Amino acid sequence: MTSLLQFARYRVEDSARDLLRKEISARVSETSLDSDLDDAILGGIGAYALRRHLPGDILQGSQVFTAAGSHALLLSNLPTQDFPATPVSGFADESELAVTNAIHLGMIRLLGCTPFAVSYENDGRLIRNVVPNPAASGTTSSWGADSEFFWHSDNPHQPFGPPGSDPRLYAPPYLTFFAIRNEERIPTEVAALDDVVVRLDEETQTVLRAPEFEVGAPDSNDGDTIGPLVKTPVLETGPDGRHRARYDRGTTVGLTPAAQQALERWREVLLDIPAADLVLRPGDFMIFDNLRVLHRRKAFTPHPNTTARWLRRCYAA
Ligand SMILES: [Fe+2]
Numbered sequence: 238m239t240s241l242l243q244f245a246r247y248r249v250e251d252s253a254r255d256l257l258r259k260e261i262s263a264r265v266s267e268t269s270l271d272s273d274l275d276d277a278i279l280g281g282i283g284a285y286a287l288r289r290h291l292p293g294d295i296l297q298g299s300q301v302f303t304a305a306g307s308h309a310l311l312l313s314n315l316p317t318q319d320f321p322a323t324p325v326s327g328f329a330d331e332s333e334l335a336v337t338n339a340i341h342l343g344m345i346r347l348l349g350c351t352p353f354a355v356s357y358e359n360d361g362r363l364i365r366n367v368v369p370n371p372a373a374s375g376t377t378s379s380w381g382a383d384s385e386f387f388w389h390s391d392n393p394h395q396p397f398g399p400p401g402s403d404p405r406l407y408a409p410p411y412l413t414f415f416a417i418r419n420e421e422r423i424p425t426e427v428a429a430l431d432d433v434v435v436r437l438d439e440e441t442q443t444v445l446r447a448p449e450f451e452v453g454a455p456d457s458n459d460g461d462t463i464g465p466l467v468k469t470p471v472l473e474t475g476p477d478g479r480h481r482a483r484y485d486r487g488t489t490v491g492l493t494p495a496a497q498q499a500l501e502r503w504r505e506v507l508l509d510i511p512a513a514d515l516v517l518r519p520g521d522f523m524i525f526d527n528l529r530v531l532h533r534r535k536a537f538t539p540h541p542n543t544t545a546r547w548l549r550r551c552y553a554a
Contacts, residue, residue: 238436240511242429243307247295249314254520258316258336260286265335272331272338272364276352279335283343291347299347302524303411306479308429309513309525310348315340317520320417322543325368327380328360334549338364341415341549344522350411350553353404355392358458367414367548369539377487378456379550382539388428388507388531391552393483394454394464397528400476404554408483411554412532413524416517417547423537425548428512430480430529434472436506444499445472453488468492471503481528507531517548524553 249257264282272279288296295312302310318336321329331338341364345352354363365379373380377387391409398407414425434442453465471489475481483489486504491497510531517523525532539545 240429241431241435242309242427242511242513244427244513245298245302245307245310247298247310247312249291249295249312251314253290253292254314254316256290257286257340258318260290261316261336261339262318265339269332270335270338272334272342273354273362276342276363279339280342280346280352283339283341284346285343287340287343287347296347299344300349302348303350306477308530309427309523311515312344312522313518313520315520315522317417323368323418323545323547324366325370325542325545326372327366327368327370328362329366331364337415337417337549341413341522341551345413345551345553348524348553351404352551352553354552355405357463358392360459363551365550367550369545373456376456380457382546383536385536386534387486388510388533389455389485390483390527390531392455392458393485394452394466394488396466396469397473397475397481398554404552409527409552409554411524411552412527413551413553414517414522415549416519416521417549418519418544419517419546419548420540420544421537421546422516423534423546424514424516425523425532425534426512426514427525427530427532428507428510430482430531432510433503433506433531434480436510437502441499441502442472444495445503446470447496449491449493449496450500451490451492452483452485455485455488471500475528479529482531484531
């Protein structure tokens with residue numbers, strides 16, 4: 238069976254990358270810009286330069302991404318800057334990362350999306366540094382490394398938001414990433430929910446669509462988290478007619494024997510699901526649909542703190 242994953246991949250030419258770096262560096266050097274206080278300004282600076290220097294096919298592919306219902310998009314070879322040491326404690330001096338933030342937030346704007354943070358995670362900060370934080374050792378969190386992070390969606394304990402609502406109250410529709418360093422060459426894996434559903438029998442699908450599950454908050458949530466979501470289905474059909482799901486193996490339980498059995502079948506299918514295996518490199522930007530894609534990261538041994546794997550993640554709606 239072939240994969241149903243729709244994954245658009247683009248690469249920026251070196252010449253365009255260099256022009257982008259020069260222009261964005263000049264703009265952000267005029268002032269001090271913080272990703273939480275100045276996110277709209279940073280996004281504006283980045284989007285303006287990206288529109289000027291990216292070729293038409295990349296601009297077009299970015300603009301139609303959400304409406305086209307693609308699962309994921311990768312844009313590689315974007316400008317990098319002089320990066321500080323990996324902030325393994327979780328937070329960096331954001332003003333030092335203005336070029337990176339302008340590109341990251343500019344790409345989110347080109348995609349027609351709005352970046353947002355939630356109060357119950359990451360201290361409410363917009364950008365999550367996906368780093369091996371020693372304090373998160375042994376947890377299945379984006380700050381972990383030594384535990385495998387099985388196929389999941391982010392913040393699945395939140396309901397799905399109606400179109401046009403405040404995204405902070407709901408499961409994040411999109412996850413975006415900008416890669417700073419990944420010397421360990423650890424892949425981020427994405428799989429289309431459609432590929433899971435076609436491998437499930439009708440009966441299992443019916444049970445997964447019944448409100449017979451409880452889905453709790455992931456380890457990355459702070460103490461004042463919301464949830465769990467009780468008597469909820471794992472699988473739904475969205476207003477666009479597409480499948481969408483909420484799932485985290487560690488926090489999703491069936492409330493009836495039939496639900497437990499369906500969840501077991503779901504997990505078995507996931508063990509053998511076709512997936513894109515992506516080793517993000519410095520300057521790579523990626524977005525995927527958090528409701529229609531499951532993602533995972535296997536356990537790994539990080540490099541020493543200063544050069545350990547470092548991705549930047551931002552929710553978008
Ligand atoms: Fe995740």
